[in-house]
Amino acid sequence: MNLTKRDDFQEALVKNLIIVILGIVINCINGIIVLTFCKNSVFHSDSRYILYMNLVVNDMILIYVSVTLYVLTYIYPNLNALMCCILVMTGSTTRKNTTIILASMAIERYIAICKPLRHAQICTVRRTYIIIALTWGVGFVPALVDVIIVLATQPIGFFSKGVFCFPPILYNTRYHAENVKVVQALYMSFVWLTLIYTYFMIFRTARSAKRDTASAKKAQNTILLHGAQLLLSMLSYITPLFNVVLISFFPIHRSKITFLNYLITNIIPRLLSPLIYSVRDQKFAKHMSQYYSCKVILFKGGLKRRRLKCSSKRVCSLKG
Template sequence: MAIERYIAICKPLHHHQICTVRRTYILMSLIWGVGVIPGLADLILLSIVRPLSIFSTASSCGASILYSSPYHEVQSRFMNGLYSSVVWVILVFTYCRVLIAARRATTDKSSAKKAQNTILLHGAQLLLCMLSYITAVIDKMFVPLAPVDRARLTFLNYLLTNILPRLLTPLIYGVRDKHFYKHMKALFSCRLFFVKVESIKQ
């Protein structure tokens, strides 16, 4: 998303040439492939350092329980550090360039301010989505304090760090749309809309 916005704003003449449907599918496949690597690495390490009977053993389903070997800890730190570093570099680079381009693109201060606010809002939304990187850290901090409520704490943590940020994204952008905001305001104020349909006489 950040790279697409960077191309659309900083290289608008090349946007249609770079951001094609075919390249979008290729990029999506690449993202899925890169996202699968940590899980596959965990399974491979698990099958090497543990007996195969672990796959048929009844135990609590948790990454900290299944992947508890020192190799998994090193691999997890390396992958999380690598992925988060790459994402942060991309975010900082693209949004700094986009902010600079937005300031230079117009002499109207109000339009420039609005463009900057939109870009900052988009950046804040992406940063919220990056809360998923600290899900495991929060689990390690709070779950030992109340092991009886482990399932509830894990679910609440996942809800706050993974689901809620992605839920806020369409709401934030929807509220900025005038028509959507009008309907949302009417919905939350419990108003009813009656649409009058007139037949067209032929």
């Protein structure tokens, strides 16, 4: 977020254009992925793709909220506190959801590779949707706690005031700081232990298996990509430290440093989600390409038929 007001008009415009354009591009790609999922029923009974769609939709909401908050810091810095709480709660929930969804997807791959005979029994569609509901509930609780702390420490009139909509400014009590430390420690330790455990179990299965090692190796690579995505997401937790260190060495470039940190920790990690499945997954990529190529062919074919009809009518009218 922009915490300084030193940007001139041109610099502010360029930064906002970059963020908005990247946000639109990422959400358009994710929108195509969701549309492909909805149009092909073959994915609706597969827990793997259902969990992936949950991640994609979660990323779309996170991108929308994050870009909105960034732009608001420039064009409307004093936002209504109640509206700010709603946006920050949504962003906080979706950010925490990302880590939990990555863990649940890693567990699903572990069951598919290490316990293939029980995969259909354990990873049913109903249980998958229950996991998704629990994920959103667990992600929402810390955000709700932050708001409850505000209600307990601030007068009710606080929500009608204008505030600079940035979490450390909105949630500035020691209780919020303690809540953040506890939540981050619990979430990150759980997710990292899950990723490490599932990766090594799949690795062991791949080494001992006599067949279908390709699927196991692909699952290993997928979990590694999840780990890379989680690492990039975790950078947002140490961004303030990066800002302090870098700004101390390059104080003139304070605004550029905060912008680049925001770009790397909030926007770029969202680009990995489409790459993990829509590009690497042959089944999903095949349906995407077939669906959109058919649309293009049908559209062009329809235009050609219309032109032929029009030309034939003109010929007939001339003959008549």
